[in-house]
Ligand SMILES: [Ca+2]
Ligand SMILES: [Ca+2]
């Protein structure tokens with residue numbers, strides 16, 4: 001088995017010499033490489049994570065639902081140059097002690113708050129509100145929190161109009177679902193894999209309470225077009241190469 005790089009017209013081509021079996025093995029390897037390349041592009045399209053508050057720990061969640069009149073807030077700080085949010089990812093479960101029958105429809109509201117310097121808690125009024133409703137990507141993770149029932153943990157993500165925030169500044173994120181129409185379940189924001197944290201929970205307009213937990217969410221940036229173009233060009237080249245391999 002060998003490789004020969006030739007230059008013909010305006011294009012380079014790579015020719016493989018050797019037995020059919022070797023070519024087949026190389027072809028399979030190449031297909032895997034192509035699949036990985038496509039995956040890489042998908043990752044770039046989603047945008048790089050600019051704040052990572054951890055993945056779910058599959059242990060707990062706090063109700064953040066109009067139906068329970070309660071909400072969860074967690075904080076984040078963005079770095080200079082990575083302070084534009086284009087995409088929000090989070091995790092949660094549905095249930096009560098009696099049931100676990102997730103509704104088909106979600107009605108999420110996402111809000112951003114600055115910090116009240118006097119209390120260190122979210123300011124009274126939000127800075128930005130995003131009425132996501134049911135326009136959210138939702139996917140079962142196949143992983144469960146086992147307390148009373150096996151509550152499946154769902155993953156959610158939504159693209160937003162790019163939101164530019166000040167770098168090196170603390171903000172608070174609230175994610176609230178409204179499952180009022182589903183009488184037997186509430187929505188809970190899943191706790192993250194960080195052991196302790198400063199996530200807050202409040203009932204109605206009562207004072208915020210510390211939870212000693214962090215909540216599972218990630219903020220991602222706008223994809224970088226130059227990186228995309230580079231990868232895209234590479235793929236076109238590879239596609240051409242693959243055609244040559246078949247001939
Ligand atoms: Ca936090
Ligand atoms: Ca239900």
Ligand SMILES: [Ca+2]
Nearest residue numbers: 067179182185
């Ligand atoms: Ca409900």
